[in-house]
Structures are given as C-alpha cells and as structure tokens.
Amino acid sequence: DVKVTQSSRYLVKRTGEKVFLECVQDMDHENMFWYRQDPGLGLRLIYFSYDVKMKEKGDIPEGYSVSREKKERFSLILESASTNQTSMYLCASSYSGSSYEQYFGPGTRLTVT
Amino acid sequence: GENVEQHPSTLSVQEGDSAVIKCTYSDSASNYFPWYKQELGKGPQLIIDIRSNVGEKKDQRIAVTLNKTAKHFSLHITETQPEDSAVYFCAPDSGGYQKVTFGTGTKLQVIP
Secondary structure (H helix, E strand, O other): OOOOEEEOOOOOOOOOOOOEEEEOOOOOOOOEEEEEEEEOOOEEEEEEEOOOOOOOOOOOOOOOOEEEEEEOOEEEEEEEOOHOOOEEEEEEOOOOOOOOOOOOOOEEEEEOO | OOEEEEEEEEEEEOOOEEEEEEEEEEEOOOOOEEEEEEOOOOEEEEEEEEEOOOOOEEEEOOOEEOOOOEEEEEEEEEOOHHHHHHEEEEEOOEEEEEEEOOEEEEEEEEEO
16 A cells, blocks of 8 residues: 655644655655645645656745655755644655546644744 | 636535535646545545546446536545545546646535
8 A cells, every 4th residue: 555654743833933844655656746735725736746856836835845855755844934834734646647646645734823 | 727626615415315526627638537535634535537538437336427528527426425424626637747736625524
C-alpha cells in the first residue's frame, strides 16, 4: 500500500514564525503536491513538483515556498506565518503522468495565533 | 485553467436511497475523471475513475457516468449506507504534467 506521511497532525504557531511542513511518500512517486483545504473552498493547490528539485506554482502560492531535495520528501515552508494561513494542509503524491490518481496523507491542521 | 464545479454542495439522503453528485468541467482536453472520498479526519482517497473512451463504470454500489460532449460526469451511489457519509471531490485531469483542479466538494450525509 502507498503510504504518505505528514510530520504533524496538529500544529500551533505564532504569527511571524517560520513553519516547516514535511511530507514523505514510500512508493517512489515522481509527483508530489501540497494543498490547503478550507470550508467551502475545497482543495486548492499551493505547489507541486514532478521531479527532484523541480517545483511549479499552483493556484495559491503566495506566502509559501517548497523544497524537494529527495524524491520521497516534499516540504512546504511558510516563511512568516500569518493568521490567514490557518488551515488544513494536505500532501499528496502520484506517478508521473497520473496526476488523476493521487495518494493523500492524513493532513496537518495548522493554527496560527 | 480548468474550471470545475460540483453540485450539490451538501446532500442528505435516507439510508438505502440513492445519491448523485455532478461535476462539470471546462477543459475539453480532460481525459481522466476520478472521484475521491474524504472521511472525517483523513485525506481524500480515490474511489473510482473513468477514462474518456468509456461512458460508464460500475464498482459494486458506486458508478460514474461521463458525458464528454456536455463536459460533465457524475458519481452515483446506490443503497446508501451510513459509512458513505463523507465529502466527495471530483478532479478531472488531462494527463501529462498539468496540475489537477479539484471540485469544491460535496458533503454527503446518510441518515440511518
């Protein structure tokens, strides 16, 4: 079974802090994705990566950056957390050319106070 | 980019009844039409998908139908059970290195 793990289920940070969200997949997938999920807005793509050291902006990249130094790991970085970044963050992975078949982690509920 | 709409946003049905969720999309290049189910406290999970050369696909109590001309596809759940209660997302995809746009989700509640 594909497993996607995220470093934390719940996280509380203060405004202005630098926040790292880590995601690891164990199926040698080429593609990895970061989404945020907010009520009524569904899943919105922040960034995705289709190869090591490659990254592409999604629909809402502002205020975020990503890092993919190894194939299995994709990190989301909030350089200076703000209260409007309080949300559920979901990581996903898929094989190359199969973005329709994504495997999701359990999510990280981030609260910025 | 792809414009994806899902209807309804919430749906309540009695146990045993059927539920239908519709997804409309704008990109005529879309070739893959998946549905995801997200249970409380979990990430979404792919439950069924259909390719553009097929009009309908069934898997036990769930089915997906596609109308490529009208650019919409639907999820059908028959004989609903309480464990079907979840949020459902569609995510039409054209394949390749394009990003996938998810619908805004449908919260299904099955009343015992």
